[in-house]
Amino acid sequence: MTQNDIQIINEIEEIKNEAILTLAKLINLYGLTLSESRLFSIMFLENNPMTLDEMSQSLGMSKTSMSTGVRSLLDAQMVERIWKKGIRKDLYMVEKDLYKTFSNAFIENWHSAIYHNTKTFNEISEQLNIISPKVDDPELQIALSQYSQKIDSIIHFYKWLAEVFKEIQEKIESRQ
Template sequence: MVRSDNYKKQLDQAKDIVINGIGETMDLYGINRSVGNLYGTMVFEGSMTLDEMREQLQMSKPSMSAGVKKLQEYDIVKQQFTRGSRKQHFIAEKDFFIFFNNFFSRKWDREISINMDSVKDAEVLLQKIIDADDVDEETKEEAIIIYTQLEDYKVYYEWLSNISNAIKTGEIYKYFPIPERRNQ
């Protein structure tokens, strides 16, 4: 029985290592580490309630609820109907390719939207400076240089939009196919 307990501890340790890695990775991409740990925990579980999540992660119920909502925004956690239970149950997306599609395309789409709106607003102001008759030459030249830079930024965001769309449609897998699962 002692050996079985030791294996159980090693199993939990292995899961904790991966959960920590997922939490750290999501933190790199702007998702709070505790929310990343929540997602990592859910990857190894079936359906979980907020109370079960709170118990496993020692976080408050409001924090759990906010974390689950954040993960639902990316469609990487979904609410699941459980017959006979009054509590809400949630399940994590376990396919990391679907996770990749949902998470990164939404992040990139947001980046594109924010920055393209900024570029358009800035271009309106810059164009007024460029077209003005009473502007000094140095200011006008700087406005032209910045306007040209912004045109280059638009090319980048068009490219990023194409990548995001290729991910959403699955076209990216024609160029970067999902590797075959390795036999164990």
């Protein structure tokens, strides 16, 4: 191999590293850790399914870390386990449609946040409704009533958000 070939290989590696880092920054916005984001990026930019050993070697991280990362990516429906005849190790491959991958992850994160936050604010509203009749002080009643109205407006906002994301999800599903 010539010196020129070695230089070109090094330049290609730098380009690949920049692509992985840049894509990982985007994916990180979807609620994954930076290592999970880099893992997805490497898997996406590879043309072939990868084993945990190959992922570990590519990222220079432990196989246990790769297993944890893949599990998160499986949960987010960003990768899938595949089978190939003659290969005994599990292989993983990313969803090649970035639109589908990111929209699924994005919407799932929002659905989860909306569900949990709505549940919490409904519990707060119930607590306020229990406490409110016990209050004798007129100023405290007014303050509590105003606070309760704000909590109700937050719950209404979350219901609206849930509808918005339901519509977005329906549009995405009709695209597929």
